[in-house]
Amino acid sequence: MAFHNPHIRVTVVDKDETRIRRWNSKHPPIYEPGLNEVLRIARDGARECVFQTGRGGDDSCASSAGVSSECTSLCEEHAEGFTTVPSRRPNLLFTTEVARCIAEADIVLIAVNTPTKTRGAGAGSATDMTAFEAVAAVVAEHARPGAIIVEKSTVPCRTAQLIEDMLAHYRPGVHFDVLSNPEFLAAGTAINDLLSADRILIGSRPTPSGRRAADTLASVYTSWVPRSRIITTNVFSSELAKLVANSMLAQRVSSINSVAAICEATGADIDEISAAVGADPRIGSKFLRAGIGFGGSCFKKDVLSLAYLAETLNLPQVAEYWRCVVSMNEYTRNRFAARVIKCLNNTLRGKKLTLLGYAFKKDTNDTRESATLEIIRTLMEEGPREIAVFDPCCNPATTEAEIEQLLGPAHGSQVLKKNGGVVHVYTNAYDACNGSDAVLVATEFDEFRYTGPGKHSKLSTTAYTAPLLLDPRPFERLEPTEADLLALHKYFARTGETIGSDDPLDRFNQAPLCASDCPDCLLKTNAGPNASNYGAGGEHQAKEYLDWAKISYHMRNPKWVFDGRGLLDIRGMEKLGFRVETTGRQAEF
Numbered sequence: 339m340a341f342h343n344p345h346i347r348v349t350v351v352d353k354d355e356t357r358i359r360r361w362n363s364k365h366p367p368i369y370e371p372g373l374n375e376v377l378r379i380a381r382d383g384a385r386e387c388v389f390q391t392g393r394g395g396d397d398s399c400a401s402s403a404g405v406s407s408e409c410t411s412l413c414e415e416h417a418e419g420f421t422t423v424p425s426r427r428p429n430l431l432f433t434t435e436v437a438r439c440i441a442e443a444d445i446v447l448i449a450v451n452t453p454t455k456t457r458g459a460g461a462g463s464a465t466d467m468t469a470f471e472a473v474a475a476v477v478a479e480h481a482r483p484g485a486i487i488v489e490k491s492t493v494p495c496r497t498a499q500l501i502e503d504m505l506a507h508y509r510p511g512v513h514f515d516v517l518s519n520p521e522f523l524a525a526g527t528a529i530n531d532l533l534s535a536d537r538i539l540i541g542s543r544p545t546p547s548g549r550r551a552a553d554t555l556a557s558v559y560t561s562w563v564p565r566s567r568i569i570t571t572n573v574f575s576s577e578l579a580k581l582v583a584n585s586m587l588a589q590r591v592s593s594i595n596s597v598a599a600i601c602e603a604t605g606a607d608i609d610e611i612s613a614a615v616g617a618d619p620r621i622g623s624k625f626l627r628a629g630i631g632f633g634g635s636c637f638k639k640d641v642l643s644l645a646y647l648a649e650t651l652n653l654p655q656v657a658e659y660w661r662c663v664v665s666m667n668e669y670t671r672n673r674f675a676a677r678v679i680k681c682l683n684n685t686l687r688g689k690k691l692t693l694l695g696y697a698f699k700k701d702t703n704d705t706r707e708s709a710t711l712e713i714i715r716t717l718m719e720e721g722p723r724e725i726a727v728f729d730p731c732c733n734p735a736t737t738e739a740e741i742e743q744l745l746g747p748a749h750g751s752q753v754l755k756k757n758g759g760v761v762h763v764y765t766n767a768y769d770a771c772n773g774s775d776a777v778l779v780a781t782e783f784d785e786f787r788y789t790g791p792g793k794h795s796k797l798s799t800t801a802y803t804a805p806l807l808l809d810p811r812p813f814e815r816l817e818p819t820e821a822d823l824l825a826l827h828k829y830f831a832r833t834g835e836t837i838g839s840d841d842p843l844d845r846f847n848q849a850p851l852c853a854s855d856c857p858d859c860l861l862k863t864n865a866g867p868n869a870s871n872y873g874a875g876g877e878h879q880a881k882e883y884l885d886w887a888k889i890s891y892h893m894r895n896p897k898w899v900f901d902g903r904g905l906l907d908i909r910g911m912e913k914l915g916f917r918v919e920t921t922g923r924q925a926e927f
């Protein structure tokens with residue numbers, strides 16, 4: 339919103355001081371491909387920049403990417419044929435001053451956490467509305483009359499009514515509009531999902547004022563989203579649609595994982611099934627990747643929230659139907675861990691196992707509900723010599739602290755190797771796999787793939803970082819939009835004389851400094867030259883596939899590899915001396 343609306347001040351308020359401090363530093367608390375470019379422009383503002391309006395050319399005072407150092411401001415002789423983009427002021431702020439910022443806002447978007455309740459009525463499935471209710475109360479107390487209040491968090495159906503009741507209680511007689519505007523971005527592709535949203539859903543009351551409020555919010559989005567992609571509904575439909583969207587995606591993953599179990603028992607191949615079934619346009623090919631089950635902070639809680647809603651509506655069969663999606667997911671994860679233990683002769687004593695990937699999916703450092711953690715928990719029960727973990731996006735120190743907190747002394751014995759336990763988090767994959775009896779591929783990071791002999795060096799890149807080979811110029815408008823400039827930025831960053839530059843248009847202002855305890859700065863200082871993970875702020879950019887031949891050389895026989903994500907070419911891996919087990923396929927020997 340801030341990036342595409344330079345004229346609107348967007349303030350992110352959070353009571354968590356550490357998070358806000360990190361958002362106001364070089365290394366934000368989350369890793370997302372492409373976040374850096376967007377954040378740098380909106381938060382730090384941008385300098386004036388100049389570039390050739392068309393493609394190519396051999397001008398003396400300006401390169402295609404900008405003005406040369408000899409001619410710092412474009413001379414009149416060369417001004418024609420160049421586009422000058424004026425400087426831009428910062429319009430994205432991060433602060434902990436919750437009440438003050440709410441009082442100043444025309445639109446308040448509530449995006450606090452809505453996890454599953456862990457105690458009390460509905461524990462284990464109902465949505466815990468504590469944070470949402472607390473912040474809604476602050477909004478009700480401080481929002482300016484006429485402000486538009488937006489539910490961005492994923493909430494149970496009819497939450498809008500709850501907010502309206504609170505507003506009526508705290509501010510009787512004052513008019514507010516409450517909208518539902520659920521978020522559909524996925525971790526790891528968030529920036530692409532936001533910049534090229536397939537739809538924006540806005541739910542409102544069917545009153546003139548409700549519709550006006552929905553139009554106002556829609557106008558914030560139309561700066562970059564085509565109007566045709568903005569869906570307006572009644573407020574409860576919008577709330578429920580979000581839960582249903584996630585539940586149906588999760589259901590597809592559980593469905594394909596249930597079929598994977600059949601494949602392993604019959605000799606059918608799950609990838610062939612997914613391709614054959616997904617070719618039917620009525621079914622579609624997405625979300626048919628079998629593996630170790632879905633993780634992440636959303637799917638499980640949202641499916642359970644839908645099931646709980648059905649229960650409270652006295653629809654037990656409906657609730658049961660959705661609960662099966664979650665139980666199939668747990669079964670999938672446990673089946674994978676059990677297969678590992680069984681293949682290793684039902685004992686892990688004296689053995690080292692390595693998990694590649696700790697995040698719940700690739701290209702993120704989000705580890706919430708990660709299958710890896712649960713697999714570690716199961717493997718630990720078998721008393722292995724070591725459980726090694728490597729993740730290219732997660733900061734090892736943060737990962738160790740989290741594993742210790744979730745599985746640590748409070749739960750029985752020591753967990754981390756440095757304290758006498760078995761888990762050690764490494765800064766590169768080769769050290770993690772060295773001397774291992776079994777490697778488990780737990781997250782689908784591209785660099786973990788094995789695509790064939792001699793192909794380990796070149797990494798196919800993610801959608802965001804894929805080379806943008808086409809020059810986006812000339813632009814449709816005389817004054818390029820931020821989307822135009824971002825496309826040009828990406829093009830220049832991957833071509834010509836500015837290749838590899840993080841600021842090829844020379845627009846960035848200086849980024850704010852990090853505090854002395856910044857985990858990403860500490861990682862850079864402490865991890866040494868062999869580190870190949872980057873933490874949240876490092877804009878993780880793996881350049882190479884793993885050299886599986888090297889890993890094989892340093893593993894213990896029979897060099898087990900358990901591919902929980904269907905990334906590896908089994909025959910090729912076997913030629914390297916591995917014994918490979920893959921979800922959804924029978925072993926080939």
Ligand SMILES: NC(=O)c1ccc[n+]([C@@H]2O[C@H](COP(=O)([O-])OP(=O)(O)OC[C@H]3O[C@@H](n4cnc5c(N)ncnc54)[C@H](O)[C@@H]3O)[C@@H](O)[C@H]2O)c1
Nearest residue numbers: 352353354449450451452469472473491492521522523525
């Ligand atoms: N993470 C995603 O990819 C994603 C995608 C779509 C929707 N959602 C939904 O968005 C919501 C937030 O998810 P998240 O992953 O960002 O959660 P999160 O836990 O990472 O962040 C929530 C933030 O809210 C802050 N907060 C809580 N109570 C507060 C209060 N009273 N005042 C000020 N700040 C407060 C917390 O400090 C925290 O930083 C959830 O409802 C989630 O279902 C998340």
Ligand SMILES: O=c1ccn([C@@H]2O[C@H](COP(=O)(O)OP(=O)(O)O[C@H]3O[C@H](CO)[C@@H](O)[C@H](O)[C@H]3O)[C@@H](O)[C@H]2O)c(=O)[nH]1
Nearest residue numbers: 521522523524525625626627629631632633634636698699
């Ligand atoms: O074919 C597939 C697709 C996904 N997954 C797994 O499913 C989980 C969730 O993946 P994904 O949906 O891509 O990431 P999330 O960030 O959890 O995004 C989901 O949850 C968000 C939060 O509500 C929504 O906004 C998004 O639309 C929705 O896709 C991950 O563990 C994936 O590995 C599979 O196992 N197989």
